[in-house]
Amino acid sequence: MAHDNLFESVKMGTQTLKNRIVMAPLTRLRAVEPSDVPTALASEYYSQRAGSGLIITEATQVSFQAKGYAGAPGIHTQDQTTAWKTIVDNVHAKGGKIVVQLWHTGLVAHKSVQPDGQAPISASDIDVGVRTSLRDSDNQAIRVAATPPRPATLDEIKQVIADFVHATKCAQEAGFDGVEVHGAHGYLLHQFWVEQTNQRDDNYGGSRDNRARLTLDVIDACVDAWDADHVGVRISPLGTFNNVEAGYDEDESIWMIEQINKRGLMYLHLSEPDWAGGTPYNDEFRKNIRAAFDNTIIAAGGYTVEKAVKNTSAGFVDAVAFGRDYIATPDLAERIREDVPFNEQHPDSFYGGGTEGYTDYQFMNQA
Ligand SMILES: Cc1cc2nc3c(=O)[nH]c(=O)nc-3n(C[C@H](O)[C@H](O)[C@H](O)COP(=O)(O)O)c2cc1C
Helix, strand or coil: CCCHHHHCCEEECCEEECCCEEECCCCCCCCECCCCECCHHHHHHHHHCCCCCEEEEEEEECCCCCCCCCCCCECCCHHHHHHHHHHHHHHHHCCCCEEEEEECCCCCCCHHHCHHHCCCEECCCCCCCCEEEEECCCCEEEEEECCCCEECCHHHHHHHHHHHHHHHHHHHHHCCCCEEEECCCCCHHHHHHCCCCCCCCCCCCCCHHHHHHHHHHHHHHHHHHCCHHHEEEEECCCCCECCECCCCCHHHHHHHHHHHHHCCCCEEEEECCHHHCCCCCCHHHHHHHHHHCCCEEEEECCCCHHHHHHHHHCCCCCEEEECHHHHHCCCHHHHHHHCCCCCCCCHHHCCECCCCCCCCCCCCCCC
8 A cells, every 4th residue: 555654663762663653742731730740531542542653742841940831741750750650551551652752841931830930941031922821720721921031040051951861760760662852842942042042142052052052961961861762852943933933044954963863862853844834844955854864753744644655755754743633533543554534633622621632532443
């Protein structure tokens, strides 16, 4: 069949994924407040999607300071780690693999979810006018303006790196198959590498090397805490997300990918900007990315099965992550294999709430 290549196995560090269809990281804002512990429902949700070659969890805080949205989970307390272990065990029991996406939201945060109600940290005190979300009494997400940020002190930067290390160790304890550092979408690491939001004059601002430093320091620290075969990274070259510009043109994107490549990470995950109104990557850029990175490349962003087959067959990428379709179609990989149409998406229930639009989408044998 035309999509057979998506069902070939693929390497992820020392591990093997059973197919090339990945569940993209998807924030769903259904964790317990204020402990940020994932629920039993989250366990059902992820287990339902274990037919994918790899599940990348929703973005997950490395500390209480890393939190920007009400209802996003963490992986830095014992209760959170224990809850994630149940999720991981259930996914493994169904033959799936799962890594946790580690984030610090930086300026995409509201002070009411910050420790002591402080303003969130960022590289500088630049307010990009972004929105985040809090929660109403029905657990529904409500959009609010983010609180203007303050510049992180050098001690706070050290602490952020230490928090990624701690979260990586919690992920190991929970039995995850690896961690994905969230370096994309205008969150803290990205805020440091973009001149728009980084006006620092210390080692973490100014030159290209300095602006990339926090992302690379975090990656190095996670690799030290576990190993390169269990650390991946997500970046979003050429895309504006959360009002934070891409910051890097094609050449600088390739430079960044080369720096990441030197670390020997298990994968590079590209969040392509098409779905958010950005310009699609051209084949030349894809070839240059391929040439700059030796290990597995995962790509996401507006992929159809046809585009997934095209870009994997061309060798530009090794696996493709599906986002919104994986929310709506729990057995997405199985349906691709059998050419069964996907379920309709219900964006109103993407963020916040309970079972509706979370664990109640139908499987193909029920449809
Ligand atoms: C509801 C929703 C939540 C998302 N949450 C995250 C997230 O936590 N981390 C992340 O890196 N990307 C996140 N994304 C981006 C997705 O991972 C993916 O890149 C995007 O949906 C484009 O893929 P698609 O066209 O297949 O949906 C989110 C997207 C959506 C729609």
